[in-house]
Amino acid sequence: MPDKTKISTLRRSKPQKRGERETFHGSRHSRKKSRWFGPNVQKWVILIGLSIIISIVLFPNVLTRPKIYKLGDVADRDIKASRELLIENNELTEKSRQEAIKEVLPVYDFDPTGTNIQTRIGDAFSAGRKYLAEVPSVTDSPEKLQKDQSANAEAFKQGFFETLDISPDEKIISFLIKKGFPREVEETIIDLVTQVQKKGVVINKAILERQSGMGIFLHNIHTGQELKVTDLNRFYDMKVARKIINGQIKALEKSFSSSRLAEVAVKLSVALIKPNLTFNKRETELRKDLARKSVKPFYFKVKKGEMLVREGERIQVEHLLRLSEENKSLKQKEIIGRAPAMAILIAYLLATIYMVGLLTDGSSRAEAKGLLFNAVTLLAVFLVVVLFNFMAEEVARGFRFFSPRTILFAAPVASGAMLVAVFQGMRLTASFSIIISVLAAFVVGGDAEFFLYFFVSSLIAGYGVRHCRDRGVFIKTGLKVSLTNMILTLAMEALHGSLYSPETLIACGAAFIGGILVGVLATGLLPLFEMSFGFTTDIKLLELANLDQPVLRELMVQCPGTYHHSVYHDIGKIRKPLYFVENQRANQNRHEKLAPSMSSLILISHIKDGVELAQKHKLGRDIIDIIRQHHGTSLIAFFYEKAKEQRKKKVRKFLQIKEEDFRYPGPKPQTKEAGLIMLADAVEAASRTLVDPAASRVQGLVQKIINRAFSDGQLDECELTLKDLHEIAKSFNQTLGGIFHHRVEYPKPVTDGKHMRRRETDANGRTAWLSKQGDNGNTDQLPGGDSRPNKPEDKTEAGESLKRLGLS
Structure with missing residues (x-):
């Protein structure tokens, strides 16, 4: 039989160990989770998140898009500059650029030599004389030459006009061949053409004058030099140039032996006149572009708070320009720099104040x-x-x-x-x-x-x-x-x-x-x-101090003994009031029929029940914490000792007694208030078991309880100092002294030398002898006729009560 009991006990213990392992693994998982999102991480998330939210509120355009107005729209609200704006005046800038472009003079390429016209004329006439030298007989009979259709004659004629770069003229070439390409004609042509070409010849002078009101830049294509020319009358167009050459024919007729020679010289000169002044469009546009870029934009300043557009005003071009710059400035600067910068500043401010x-x-x-x-x-x-x-x-x-x-x-x-x-x-x-x-x-x-x-x-x-x-x-x-x-x-x-x-x-x-x-x-x-x-x-505490609170009314009805010595920390006793000594009637101790372990569980359960009732009645987090902590992890010594005694007497031989099973679950008091209530609760309960509540006994009891709580480590996690404990002990002594004060014993009335007594019976059937005058001043007399415990057996009963509280 004992073996079976032992085996059953071991079997019961196995699930507990497995549960312990499960709890360990669960706690390890929770610790791992808490590391990733523990209190420290939570605090930094709060600080950083708050900084981001505030910066977004300060700069809402980071997330919102401003309203875009079009030309002719009506403004639905006043819009002011959120900061100082520097807005480009496009109209003034463009006007200045156009003026700069107008100041750029057109560039004309000038070829004063007429693309080496002198060389070409000399080469052509030299070739003609050479050709004639190779066929001298031809000069004796020009009729025969004119009829000669040989390949050499045609090639010479074509080459002559190609060298001069003019259209072929059969009459002119025939006359020159007949005359032997005279040098005087060659020199005359060169003089005429050179005189005109040096002045400059354009295709259309009207176009030149229209393009260049302030003059032109004359770019010599041979030397690269440039000359600003403002007098455009010096230049000839093709018509004028030909007219000038044709006007020289009369003077030439006087110098030539034949008017026909003068006519041929003039005709060839007119044919050789080509425009040597040409507009360089590429260079001119390049200079205009440089001039345009050299003009710096013109800006006007809009100060912070200045009105950009008023409500009801029709949007004009200038308004669009200002609003565009405002929106552009807001969006770009806030997204790129201002909003993040503000978030960093606020985060540093909060973090610094927090860290110190x-x-x-x-x-x-x-x-x-x-x-x-x-x-x-x-x-x-x-x-x-x-x-x-x-x-x-x-x-x-x-x-x-x-x-x-x-x-x-x-x-x-x-x-x-x-x-x-x-x-x-x-x-x-x-x-x-x-x-x-x-x-x-x-x-x-x-x-x-x-x-x-x-x-x-x-x-x-x-x-x-x-x-x-x-x-x-x-x-x-x-x-x-x-x-x-x-x-x-x-x-x-x-x-x-x-x-x-x-x-x-x-x-x-x-x-x-x-x-x-x-x-x-x-x-x-x-x-x-x-x-x-x-x-x-x-304020909340003062409201809770109102004794008309529902939970206090329930405590008064269910636990009248508890109600008279506690407020909220013992409301858990409402669930099982008769298992607590202050609510038990005479000779009705329910723990006598229970195992010590069960009794300790019942006493411990009033903590959990109290927390549930406090949450139900919304008493507040601080009250709930004190309910949890007011016993800390203290030992229920009476039932622990009773369990050990039963094991010694072999009443429960195979029962495993663990001290932690007889301790409250805690946590230990975390605040001064919780520690104070723990001590006050223990001292008040223990003081009611004093047989003779003399001042010295009360002081000894108070010191004993405080020392026991201190040595048991119950006050390790709260902020009570030794000085605080000394002051608490003094206060407890004063309060208990007021509760257990002695009354003055009144003198007994004397009636014929005998003390008259009467017999009375109360509602519970108890009988007591009272003096005829009522209360005779005996301080040991309690209400209902009971007296303070002065007998040895009464003192023993008081000691048992103290042990049951875990205070002896």
Whole structure:
């Protein structure tokens, strides 16, 4: 039989080990997952994501496409320059370029020698004389020569005219052959042609004059030299050149022996005249292009905030030019540089403030959640400022006497500082105020004065609600912020020299309204953030302190004993109230029939039950954490010792007793508050078992319990110091001294030397003898007629109760 029991026990233990292995592997998987997206990664994701979102909001054109207007469209809104623009004046630039092009003189190639015309004339006449020298007999009978159709004669004639580059003329060649190609004719032709060619001959002088109103550049194709010529009358066209040569015939007839020779010389000269002044289009266009490029564009400056186009105005060419430059500047610069640069600046600002510890409360507990709250609050307030900036521009557009700057004084930037001060304290409020003030100043145009305005009002707002215990404090602080805002506004307007202007009055009104909005906005957002992030504020705690809470009413009905010594940390006892000593009636201890392990499980279960009830009644994360932690991992010593005693007595011989099975699951207290409640709960329970609650006994009990919790390591994870524990012990001693104070014993009335007594029976059937006068002042007398335990057996029962609590 024992062997079977042992075997069954071992079998039961195997699934537990397998489960332990599964838990180990599961925890290893969760640790691997947490490394990739643990708290540190979460915090950096929050910071970087917040920076990107803010930069996108500051530069929305990164994601949105601006409206494109066409010529003749009507503007649907006022459009101002978002920054200083330098816009090219295309009309003026093009006009200047055209003027530069007009100043470029046409280039004409000039061949003063007429493509070596002198050489050609000499070669042609020399060839003719050579030809005649080879056939001298021909001169004696020209008739025979004219009839000679030999191949040599035809070749000579063709070569003669090809050399001169003129059309063949049979009469002229025949006359020259007859005369023997006289040198005087050759020289005359050269003189006539050279005189005309040196002047310059063009095909059409009218075209030359039309192209070159200011002159031309004369480019000598042989020397490469250029000469600017403004007098175009010096040039001949073909008609004039021929006329000039023909006009020389009478003078030539006098110098020649025959008029026919003069006629042939003039006729050949006219035929030889060719245009030697030709327009070089390629060079002229090249020079025009260089002149065009040499003209720098003309720009006009548009200052930031200057109106580009007004609402209802019809779009003109100039408007299109300005809008195009504005859209082009926004899109290119913001995508390429400004938006990413702003994201980097904001990320560095947030990361630096975070790394130096100005965005945390000094502990790692729920740090990611706190950072997320800061990020959400920062983004919410930032978007409110952006909305106010947009509203200010719209209002100023509709009401010309309003300035956007004056309306911005009403932006409720300080509401974020209020929320941070309530949830996280003033240390984080100062850091938050710096960040939101910088970002708000960016939104309103980067004005340093507005940074100071927002920063000071944020600090005043946070300081006013640092110990907020009433929602009305938000409105009162809002009024203080209003007064501060008005003073700052007057100072800012005085700096601008507009203290006595009507805008100052409007700005002061906006500043006052802004302070009121700060209080109203913070009041409205407070419950939302409390529920969303699980924060427990002083206001929430005061509301929970109301004894009319449903869970407290249920605790009072189900667990009257527990209700009188605890509030929320023991609400889990509602599920099984009669298993806890303070709720048990006389001689009705249900643990006597249970195994010690089962009793410990029941006691431990009130932690889980309490957490479930707290979640059901939405008591808040801090209350739930204290419920989990108020016993830490302390040992239920009474049932642990009872289990070991039973094993020794062989009542449960094969039972495996593990100390961890008799410890609460924890975690250990993580905060000072949780540690304090743990000690207070233990001290209060133990003090009720004192037989003689003298001051020395109470002090010894308090010191014993605190020392036991300290030595057991229950206070290792909270921030309680030894100095704190000393102060806690003093406070406990004072409180317990007030509870167990001694009353003055009143003198007994004497009646005939005998003390008269009467017998009474209560509702439970218990009988007690009472004096006729009622309470005789005996401090050992308890309500209902029971007396304090003075008998040895009563003291033993009190000791057992102390052990059952795990405190002896």
